[in-house]
Amino acid sequence: MIFLDAAATTPVRREVLDAMWPYLTGEFGNPSSHHTLGEAAATALADARRTVAAVLGCRAGEVTFTAGGTEADNLAVKGIAVARQAADPQLNRVVISAVEHPAVEESARYLERFHGFIIDVVPVDGTGQVTPEAFQKVLTPETAVATVMYANNEVGTVQPIAELAALTHELGIPFHTDAVQAAGWLPLDTKALGVDAMSISGHKLGAPKGCGVLFARGRTKLEPLIHGGGQERGRRSGTENVAGAVGLATALTLAYAGQEEQRRRVTALRDTFISAVLGGVPGAVLTGHPSVRLPSVASFCFPGTSGESVLLELERLGVVCSSGSACAAGSDAPSPVLTALGVAPEVAQTAVRFSFDATVTEAELAAAAAAVESAVGRVRALGA
Incomplete structure (x- = not known):
């Protein structure tokens, strides 16, 4: 996992x-x-x-x-x-x-x-x-x-x-x-x-x-x-x-022990992951600020899918992530955060968030990016 x-x-x-x-x-x-x-x-x-x-x-x-x-x-x-x-x-x-x-x-x-x-x-x-x-x-x-x-x-x-x-x-x-x-x-x-x-x-x-x-x-x-x-x-x-x-x-x-080095490392991994997802998934949209953002968060909308369906497919492929805030679990309403950014409600419901701790590795994120491409493709093909 x-x-x-x-x-x-x-x-x-x-x-x-x-x-x-x-x-x-x-x-x-x-x-x-x-x-x-x-x-x-x-x-x-x-x-x-x-x-x-x-x-x-x-x-x-x-x-x-x-x-x-x-x-x-x-x-x-x-x-x-x-x-x-x-x-x-x-x-x-x-x-x-x-x-x-x-x-x-x-x-x-x-x-x-x-x-x-x-x-x-x-x-x-x-x-x-x-x-x-x-x-x-x-x-x-x-x-x-x-x-x-x-x-x-x-x-x-x-x-x-x-x-x-x-x-x-x-x-x-x-x-x-x-x-x-x-x-x-x-x-x-x-x-x-x-x-x-x-x-x-x-x-x-x-x-x-x-x-x-x-x-x-x-x-x-x-x-x-x-x-x-x-x-x-x-x-x-x-x-x-x-x-x-x-x-x-x-x-x-x-x-905060060695935090600066840790932040630089994870930021670089995050940016590589974002590039891989945007390059591998047609129509994928990064949400949030492109650079003034946490090193640990990469969030996307995948128009033409259901975010929950993408999550289930990703978990089947061994990647555990989220559709947004854990404090909104069980809600099928579009995220108020995304709609506040101007994201259309139907697009906001396609959101998936990936968030990392300091132990995340390059290999894990490379595998996750490949899984995202596969999962979104499968969900779109099935019309889910």
């Missing part, structure tokens, strides 16, 4: 399992307990927090461990908006882009339904980018929070986050970015990016599912979603997942 669905999830790295193992077995204490087992857990949690902070270029106290990227997005968007509106009721608008992950968009819709917020949606161009000019037009003095994802999970387009954050700061508006797909591939220095909040998920990096991080700058007001014992400096109550935090910190460190 050639696994090319790393944007959905990645296998847990052995080094991560080894780092987690003590906290799943003998060192099982609650980090809030004042005894030896509890203190050992608290030390491990603090070490993990410092490790994550070092990668993000922030203070350890600005790192909140969550149950994943979705919770981190919810905490950022809802938590910042509600906290700012409580301080100033006139702050009743939320800015999102047209290509956000459902965790961000649905958080904004919640604020609209239950807290009276108005959602301002920034359009994207045909490559999936938010231009600074379009972004600036929707910012108002009433904007409580603005959020634009760092890199898109379906088409891989990377956004000019530092430029967008600078525009919000001119108006005193906090800026959040969903960096779930960017983590491991793009710089995460929060000071250089200028972001006030940033979400990361462990299972995209070789850590287990169920662990994530929200960076929130110390001065950023944030209303917690989960109330209780006041863990995570009051931002996220509940007994901490110590093993998950250790695993995420380990995976994040490993992802």
